[in-house]
Amino acid sequence: MISDPKLPFADDPPGLTQEEKPSATRDYREVSRPSAAHLWLRRVGVLVFVFLCATIGVMLMIFPWRPEWAENHLLQSYPALRLLVASGFARGVVTGLGVLDVWIGFWEAFQYREEG
Secondary structure: OOOOOOOOOOOOOOOOOOOOOOOOOOOHHHHOOOOHHHHHHHHHHHHHHHHHHHHHHHHHHHHHHOHHHOOOOOOOOOHHHHHHHHOHHHHHHHHHHHHHHHHHHHHHHHHOOOOO
């Protein structure tokens, strides 16, 4: 179905002139420019997110290879779980999650753009 571009839309109120109708080419960036407080709040939010991702990621990369990872009092009553946690596969998976977490944090920092 092809419509005629010269016909008014069905939801346009009758009686409006062309100047009173909302323009489709209007630049909305000028209308909703963020305030300075909102800009700084976004900057601090991105900074905190990157810091948390980097910190948690580094901890996930280092902690599985420390002796405390498998030799703790929480796992002493579960020998099968202790063997699973102490395996190289489990340690590698957790380290990989740490690398991914660091990657996500820095990717977010590189992709940050300010509006305006």
